[in-house]
Amino acid sequence: MKIGLKVWACNPIAHRDAAIKLAEQGLCDFAEIYVVPGMLDKIRLWQSFPNEKVIHAPHLGHHFNLADAELRESNRAVFSEVQQFADQLQSNIIICHGGTGGTPEESVRQLSGFNDPRIVLENKPFWQHPDYMPHGDRHCRGAVFEEFVSMVNALNVRICHDVAHTVCMANSLQLDPISEIRRFESLAPVIHHLSDLASADDQLDTHEALGQGELDWITILKNIDQSTRLTLETPKRSAGDLDDFAQEVRLIRQNGF
Numbered sequence: 001m002k003i004g005l006k007v008w009a010c011n012p013i014a015h016r017d018a019a020i021k022l023a024e025q026g027l028c029d030f031a032e033i034y035v036v037p038g039m040l041d042k043i044r045l046w047q048s049f050p051n052e053k054v055i056h057a058p059h060l061g062h063h064f065n066l067a068d069a070e071l072r073e074s075n076r077a078v079f080s081e082v083q084q085f086a087d088q089l090q091s092n093i094i095i096c097h098g099g100t101g102g103t104p105e106e107s108v109r110q111l112s113g114f115n116d117p118r119i120v121l122e123n124k125p126f127w128q129h130p131d132y133m134p135h136g137d138r139h140c141r142g143a144v145f146e147e148f149v150s151m152v153n154a155l156n157v158r159i160c161h162d163v164a165h166t167v168c169m170a171n172s173l174q175l176d177p178i179s180e181i182r183r184f185e186s187l188a189p190v191i192h193h194l195s196d197l198a199s200a201d202d203q204l205d206t207h208e209a210l211g212q213g214e215l216d217w218i219t220i221l222k223n224i225d226q227s228t229r230l231t232l233e234t235p236k237r238s239a240g241d242l243d244d245f246a247q248e249v250r251l252i253r254q255n256g257f
Contacts, residue, residue, distance in 0.1 A: 002029035003230050005032065007032070012239045015242060019242060055091045055093065060128065065099045066106070067107045069106050093118060093191065097140075097142070098111075120159060121142060121151060126140060127203055149187070162233075163224065178223060192231065193230075210234055221257050
């Protein structure tokens with residue numbers, strides 16, 4: 001299993017420097033970079049990272065919502081920046097959320113309109129965080145397995161399986177989390193996301209540090225494809241280093257993954 005670091009384009013330069021050192025030590029197999037709109041100048045900072053780069057498109061927190069028909073024009077403009085990150089960092093993966101509210105058909109329409117084979121669709125919790133969507137329809141597109149499969153088939157894209165999102169969705173719908181994880185695994189994800197949850201019955205992804213919450217992440221990792229990528233979407237406590245990430249990687253390796 002390849003284990004990767006999640007960073008945002010706005011992260012401190014020290015994180016890039018630390019990531020390079022960890023890559024040299026075999027503790028960072030790839031970097032997943034979340035594109036913050038308006039930060040194309042940050043591309044060059046990650047060109048010196050020696051391992052694979054994965055790109056993550058913005059989400060609702062940066063007003064990028066593929067389920068909202070009124071945002072078609074602005075979504076396309078933002079996605080052009082995402083493509084520049086992928087082009088210049090030679091990435092063949094652009095992870096996208098399906099959006100919030102609206103319809104899955106609108107999400108498919110916009111994603112297909114980008115006409116980019118690098119798009120990888122990520123599953124979502126059932127509910128969007130109220131901080132991002134204080135009013136209106138908070139249902140996430142591509143949360144429920146059947147809807148996600150329908151979108152994937154319509155787009156003919158690869159998938160990113162966020163296991164914490166699956167647990168949150170299962171909690172919202174009173175489903176068995178491990179059974180749902182196995183269903184998403186049947187779609188052969190090319191990349192996974194992992195973070196802990198404050199409570200095992202959380203319905204919103206809290207992105208806790210690994211081992212600091214109640215998620216049974218060891219059992220979850222036993223149920224996912226060991227030959228794919230795993231991005232740790234966990235907090236960085238220091239602006240000057242990535243010691244917490246390195247500790248989590250060692251913890252995963254010590255448990256046989």
